[in-house]
Amino acid sequence: AFWSDVAICLLPTTLVLIVSYCVQAHRYNIVENFGCFPATWLELYAILGLFVPPILCAAGSFICGSFAIYNFLAQRRRFQAVLQQHSSSLNSSRFLRLIGVAAVDMVLSLPFGVYEIIHNSYNLQPTYSWADLHHSFDLVQETDQSILNAQPGSWASINLSRWTTTLAAFIYFAFFGMHEDALSFHASTWSKITAAFSYTWMRAFGTS
Numbered sequence: 001a002f003w004s005d006v007a008i009c010l011l012p013t014t015l016v017l018i019v020s021y022c023v024q025a026h027r028y029n030i031v032e033n034f035g036c037f038p039a040t041w042l043e044l045y046a047i048l049g050l051f052v053p054p055i056l057c058a059a060g061s062f063i064c065g066s067f068a069i070y071n072f073l074a075q076r077r078r079f080q081a082v083l084q085q086h087s088s089s090l091n092s093s094r095f096l097r098l099i100g101v102a103a104v105d106m107v108l109s110l111p112f113g114v115y116e117i118i119h120n121s122y123n124l125q126p127t128y129s130w131a132d133l134h135h136s137f138d139l140v141q142e143t144d145q146s147i148l149n150a151q152p153g154s155w156a157s158i159n160l161s162r163w164t165t166t167l168a169a170f171i172y173f174a175f176f177g178m179h180e181d182a183l184s185f186h187a188s189t190w191s192k193i194t195a196a197f198s199y200t201w202m203r204a205f206g207t208s
Contacts, residue, residue: 019049022130026139033145034158042120043127051117058109065102072099097175104171112164119157 020038023046029037040046072095148155176182 016050019046023049023133024137025133026136026141029141029143031143031145031148031158034162037158037161039141041125041128041133042123043125045127047117047120047124051113051120055110055113055117058105058113061102062106062110065106068102069099093179097179101172101175108164108167112160116157116160119153122153 020040023041023043024039025041026039029039031037040050148158177186
């Protein structure tokens with residue numbers, strides 16, 4: 001299980017990094033009032049390699065989430081008995097949180113992914129050779145916000161890329177970071193930190 005988790009975390013990330021480098025026109029962009037932004041050359045291979053896989057994952061998640069919610073609603077009277085018969089860490093509260101995550105994922109992931117791929121398809125660029133695409137790779141391009149203000153779709157896409165990750169983090173914490181087990185872990189961690197701080201303070205400055 002450990003190595004499978006490591007593979008799930010590392011392999012997709014490595015593949016995305018490789019594909020991103022292949023379609024990276026220059027070092028990066030600096031957008032006013034936003035910060036650094038990847039300099040992806042939006043050609044066909046960039047769409048297929050960077051934007052289509054998240055759509056496929058979101059579609060698969062949508063289908064699995066739909067089946068899970070449907071089965072839960074259709075057999076909600078039996079699911080508690082089934083959970084009690086199987087000795088596992090999955091209880092009704094955790095199961096309902098997973099159902100909630102599936103519902104939120106269905107509402108957010110696929111629509112946002114479809115919007116991104118449609119928006120970027122309108123700005124599709126021609127495909128160049130490796131040498132032509134990377135000939136000015138050390139360039140750092142600066143973009144004024146006035147240019148993006150004239151293109152509302154681009155400004156919306158940039159802000160979606162910035163805030164969707166933050167929104168996902170808050171949603172995940174709301175579902176899994178506020179239940180009893182997590183709160184107990186937070187309290188235990190805080191106690192250890194304060195104890196270590198108190199010990200260091202006493203060693204450095206004494207009891208007074």
